[in-house]
Amino acid sequence: MDRGTRIAVLGAGLAGLTVAGLLQRAGFPVAVYEQSPSFSRIGAGIILGANVSKVLRRLDLEDAFAATGIRPDAFLSRAWDTGEQLYKLDFDAEREARFGGPFVNIHRADLHQLLQRPLAPGTIRFGHKLTGIEKRGDALALSFENGASAEADIAIGADGIRSITRELILGVEEPRFIGRSAPRAVFPASRIKGDPIDDCTKWWAPDRHTLAYYMTPDRNEVYVMAALPMARWDGDGSPVKGDRDEFIAAFDSAHPDLRRAAEAAEDVAVWPIYDRPRNDTWHKGRVVLMGDACHAVRPFMAAGGSAAIEDAAILSRCIAEFGDPATAFAHYTMVRIPRVADIQQISIANSWMHGPTETDWFFGYDACTVPLDRAIPEALCPNLQR
Ligand SMILES: Cc1cc2nc3c(=O)[nH]c(=O)nc-3n(C[C@H](O)[C@H](O)[C@H](O)COP(=O)(O)OP(=O)(O)OC[C@H]3O[C@@H](n4cnc5c(N)ncnc54)[C@H](O)[C@@H]3O)c2cc1C
Incomplete structure (x- = not known):
């Protein structure tokens, strides 16, 4: 052109x-x-x-x-x-x-x-x-x-x-709400108790999953995102402030390596998950x-x-x-x-x-x-x- x-x-x-x-x-x-x-x-x-x-x-x-x-x-x-x-x-x-x-x-x-x-x-x-x-x-x-x-x-x-x-x-x-919410937390890696986590892991359960990974070369900032079942979303598609205790409770049945990553979260924001056909x-x-x-x-x-x-x-x-x-x-x-x-x-x-x-x-x-x-x-x- x-x-x-x-x-x-x-x-x-x-x-x-x-x-x-x-x-x-x-x-x-x-x-x-x-x-x-x-x-x-x-x-x-x-x-x-x-x-x-x-x-x-x-x-x-x-x-x-x-x-x-x-x-x-x-x-x-x-x-x-x-x-x-x-x-x-x-x-x-x-x-x-x-x-x-x-x-x-x-x-x-x-x-x-x-x-x-x-x-x-x-x-x-x-x-x-x-x-x-x-x-x-x-x-x-x-x-x-x-x-x-x-x-x-x-x-x-x-x-x-x-x-x-x-x-x-x-x-x-x-857009189509897919019946999942995505609570997300970003926090300093130093908050995780015990050994460092792996660089990038997706944890799979039948009805939910989580991603946990570092975002910086010196591995000092961690991101944990879960996709959890949620019947409906009444908001407008924008994220809302999440509840840390509820977030951690979603990991009750999780392996200790995942639980300690989730427990390190400070602030949680919850995003509704949408897509389009x-x-x-x-x-x-x-x-x-x-x-x-x-x-x-x-x-x-x-x-x-x-x-x-x-x-x-x-x-x-x-x-x-x-x-x-x-x-x-x-x-x-x-x-x-x-x-x-x-x-x-x-x-x-x-x-x-x-x-x-x-x-x-x-x-x-x-x-x-x-x-x-x-x-x-x-x-x-x-x-x-x-
Ligand atoms: C929880 C979650 C995790 C994800 N993880 C990954 C991942 O790991 N890897 C990956 O590849 N993708 C991932 N994605 C998908 C990825 O975020 C999106 O596909 C990507 O951001 C799309 O980029 P975009 O530029 O099309 O849209 P956006 O990033 O949404 O950008 C749109 C821009 O347009 C602006 N805008 C909107 N309306 C107007 C208007 N009327 N006038 C002017 N400006 C306007 C907005 O402010 C915004 O800046 C994830 C998505 C979610 C929800």
């Missing part, structure tokens, strides 16, 4: 920041509009693999990424009660070479900081909550809650699971969706953020390579939908790395080099020159 094409990215999450950085590198003028007034160090941890490292390499962030988070020595699956090892994926030099990059667990806020680095000063416009997008001739007119407006040639909806951009394309559809309409006219805005998955494969970052690589390549938005977006969706559909299915089944698992297709994927020329059905792109 013409490098003068003005691109508006809506939302400065993992998807929006990554796509903005890659598009600026490709020479496009990009503005990112973010509803929050600023970023703060709230939130929790995120597990990311070699498939993400390869994208961050293209932004010259790979080394800082691996040095800011922890490179866990392995991903362990253990039985909730007996502690039996169910599966182990070592993240040694051989695995890194095979998958083409490091595995990193990191605090989300640290990752956000990193993803802002490659952006030109002033790229992110904080306090800009998108309220509408209208066609104005060949361009788009964007309006924001603060009364501001802006013009762009392409709008990328990277505005998360409750995306307004998505509503403009698909109409209003509430699969939907294959990701673009309309000059507006396109990415990340949770088009494929919010339940966090049971720890892959929603990775998928958002992969989207950024493919979408930026398609915009750079193809001559018009319709063709670029058709190629983007043809490449992304089958892979994201697999991630959605595995996330729903909650089967990833429970036992022996073929992981090459996921971690070995390089979104910066996979071919973009998947066949586009006529119906998806009638004007495509064939």
